[in-house]
Amino acid sequence: MTKIEELIKQYEEYAQKNGFRLNPGKGIVERLVKGLLENEKKYGARYCPCRRIAANKEEDRPKICPCQWHREEIEKDGHCFCGLFVRPC
Amino acid sequence: MLELTDENFEKEIQGADKPILVDFWAQWCMPCLMLGPILEKVAGEYKDKLTLAKVNLDTAPQISQKYRIEQIPTVILFKEGKPISGFIGARPEPIIKEWLEDILKK
Numbered sequence: 001m002t003k004i005e006e007l008i009k010q011y012e013e014y015a016q017k018n019g020f021r022l023n024p025g026k027g028i029v030e031r032l033v034k035g036l037l038e039n040e041k042k043y044g045a046r047y048c049p050c051r052r053i054a055a056n057k058e059e060d061r062p063k064i065c066p067c068q069w070h071r072e073e074i075e076k077d078g079h080c081f082c083g084l085f086v087r088p089c
Numbered sequence: 090m091l092e093l094t095d096e097n098f099e100k101e102i103q104g105a106d107k108p109i110l111v112d113f114w115a116q117w118c119m120p121c122l123m124l125g126p127i128l129e130k131v132a133g134e135y136k137d138k139l140t141l142a143k144v145n146l147d148t149a150p151q152i153s154q155k156y157r158i159e160q161i162p163t164v165i166l167f168k169e170g171k172p173i174s175g176f177i178g179a180r181p182e183p184i185i186k187e188w189l190e191d192i193l194k195k
Contacts, residue, residue, distance in 0.1 A: 028119050031122075032117065034117060035116070049116075049117035049118045049119075050118045052146055052154070052158050052161070055150075081120070081178065082118065082120065083119050083120060
C-alpha cells in the first residue's frame, strides 16, 4: 500500500467514525492527500492545502487536517472547505 | 494573465491602468483548481474592463499575509491600487459575473 493509499484509508476510517464520508471523487481525494503529504514534507504537519500556512506552529495547529473547522463546515455547507470530507447521503 | 509574487505585486497593482482581479491559490488546493478556469473564462469576457492576476501562496507569503489571506481560493478585485471587494471559495460563473457587474459599476 502506498503512503497516499494508507492515508486515504485513515481519513476514510476517521470519516466513518464521525458520521461523514470522504468525497466520492477519487481524483479529488488523491490530490488533496498529495497536498497534505507535500505540506507535511514542507512544513512538518499535514496542514490543509486550502489554508495559508503562517509558519507559526501555534497559529497553524488548527489547520492540521482534519482541521478545527471541518465539522461545522460539513454541517453548514455539506463539505469541509477543501472538499475532503462530505456530509453522508 | 499576470503572475504576481512578493517581488512584483505592489508595482503591478499600483501601476495598473485597469482593475486587477487577483486569484490567490495554491497547487494542491482543489477548490482553487476548480475556480481557476472559470476566472480565466470570465476575465476573457471582461478583458476590456479588467486584468486577471494569479498569486501562488508559495511564491507570495508576505503579500498573502498582508492581505490576510487565510483560506484559498480567495479572489480580490483591486481598483486604483486598492482592494475593493472579494470572495472566498469556488463560485459558479454566473455568480462571479453578477458580482463583477455590480462592483465595476461603482
